[in-house]
Ligand code: FES
């Protein structure tokens with residue numbers, strides 16, 4: 095069957111079953127590889143995307159459940175030429191080591207900063223607590239999110 099999705103501002107039609115995980119459709123059918131497959135069990139956060147602004151784990155989100163909700167992937171935030179302020183802050187703080195977790199960190203931080211533009215360090219830690227980084231770059235990730243938050247309201 096064909097299922098329609100709204101992704102990064104465009105309408106897309108994909109040949110897939112309703113129970114197909116969104117992560118597989120994004121990566122395999124739509125060529126959006128920013129979201130990563132980590133655990134496949136909603137445990138690590140590497141696959142995080144936004145659904146109507148809410149961070150969700152795309153590895154366990156069936157595309158048949160999405161309906162008309164707007165999907166935003168990290169490709170929809172910014173580009174190499176024009177990175178989103180969160181992406182720029184992660185670059186400035188050199189927050190990635192292997193980089194595998196960074197999609198989930200940025201997308202989860204995006205949800206946080208949209209709701210709370212000036213979070214405390216504790217609030218950032220709490221928001222990212224369920225996103226795993228096996229490289230242990232949590233300190234830099236925290237600094238990157240706080241750096242992005244500092245810029246909020248200045249543009
Ligand atoms: S791959 Fe989805 S939470 Fe780990």
Ligand code: FES
Pocket residue numbers: 189190191192193194195196226227228229230231
């Ligand atoms: S930078 Fe490697 S898992 Fe986080």
